Amino acid sequence: MDALLDFSGQRVIITGAASGFGKLLAEGLAQRGASLVLGDINQQAVDTLAAELRAGGAKVFSQLSNVSVEEDCRRLVDTAVSEFGGLDIAINNAGVAQDFVAFEEIDSVEWNRQWAVNVGGVQQGMRYQITQMKRQGSGHILNIASMAGLGGAPGIAAYAAAKHAVVGLTRSAAMELGPLNIRVNAACPYFTLTPMVAESPSAKVNGVEAMAATLSRGCALKRLGQPQEVANAMILLLSPQNTYMTGQCVAISGGASSL
Ligand SMILES: NC(=O)c1ccc[n+]([C@@H]2O[C@H](COP(=O)([O-])OP(=O)(O)OC[C@H]3O[C@@H](n4cnc5c(N)ncnc54)[C@H](O)[C@@H]3O)[C@@H](O)[C@H]2O)c1
Incomplete structure (x- = not known):
């Protein structure tokens, strides 16, 4: 396997791994040799995925994990450490959409849901991931933000505000942790x-x-973009050879960011 895409020995956490990008990342990284801890609120789906990946020869653990519950964020890291001995890559992917509504129709229920999952889930996850990576003196965190985190997104202002917060967390953590050899980036799909x-x-x-x-x-x-095309770009960002990149919030957008 080309070293650029060889994830052998890489110990990886993925949140929201049962569906969409999380599932494609789990499959893509398992095929390339990574050991995985997968979390999701859909336990049946994440357990089924983990069993399929194990049948293919990968080392994979799955657990019921709600990123808005601090204890669940901690347990994902604990499992990576107890089963694999550490954590090389953390992918904070779990997220919830907002349906298109006029700005003034965004109520406190939707606002709080966006903040609890899309922001709180990333921030709480990062706390435990960073604590472990500091112990090791290395690590890479990839947050799945959005193009809605890089610019205005009419009709989904609460989601856009939450994803802008993820961009802020990413850039701030990268500046703070760069001297400690911990890199933090974000992928921003359209x-x-x-x-x-x-x-x-x-x-x-x-x-x-x-x-x-x-x-x-x-x-x-x-x-x-096809979901697989977008996941492929994320896997390129995650390459263990991609070691001089941090603090970047990278658009995967079919050029939407260039208009
Ligand atoms: N699909 C898009 O157009 C798009 C664009 C930009 C960014 N994103 C982001 O990509 C990420 C993945 O989204 P997707 O498109 O694959 O969606 P998806 O709905 O297919 O998958 C999301 C997964 O997250 C899980 N999840 C939801 N809430 C959770 C929680 N509280 N704790 C743990 N798991 C939870 C779901 O059960 C599901 O398995 C999200 O952060 C999303 O905001 C998606």
Whole structure:
């Protein structure tokens, strides 16, 4: 295997691993030799995925894990340490969408949900991941933010505010932890037809194809990315050979960031 994509010996945590990008990352990293601890609120789905990856020869543990529960964030790190002896890569991927509504219709329930999962889940996870990485003197954290974290996102302002916060956490932690050999980056995808988007209320009302056609107009390639294409870019960022990159919030957007 090309060293750039060889994850042998890499000890990895993925949150929200049962679906979408998290699942594709788990599959892609397991195929390339990583040892994984997978968490999700959908225990059945994450356990099934872990069993499939183990059947393929990978070392994989799964657990019921809600990123908005601090104890669950700690347990993911504890499992990586007790089973694998440490933590090389942490992927804070779990997140929840916001349905498209006018700004003034965003109520405190939606706001608090966005903050608890999309921000609190990343911040709490990072606390325990960083504590372990400081003990080791090394580590890489990849937060899954969004293009909505890099610019305005009409109709999803609470989600955009939350993802901007993830960008702030990423850049701040990178500056603070760089001297300790701990790198922190974020991936910022554009709309992608994972279950989060393809099964959203808007997709149900308007149809997935119509929604994809509308959203495609916003990027240079004039098509939405396949989930696998986006996961591939994340895997490139995670390469154990990609060692001089930190504090970056990288658009994976079909060029939407260039318009
Ligand atoms: N799909 C997109 O268009 C898109 C674009 C930009 C960013 N993102 C981000 O990518 C990440 C993954 O999203 P996806 O598109 O793969 O969605 P998805 O809905 O397919 O997968 C999300 C996973 O997270 C899990 N999850 C939800 N809340 C959780 C919690 N509190 N604790 C632990 N797990 C939880 C879900 O059960 C699910 O398995 C999210 O952070 C999302 O905001 C997605």
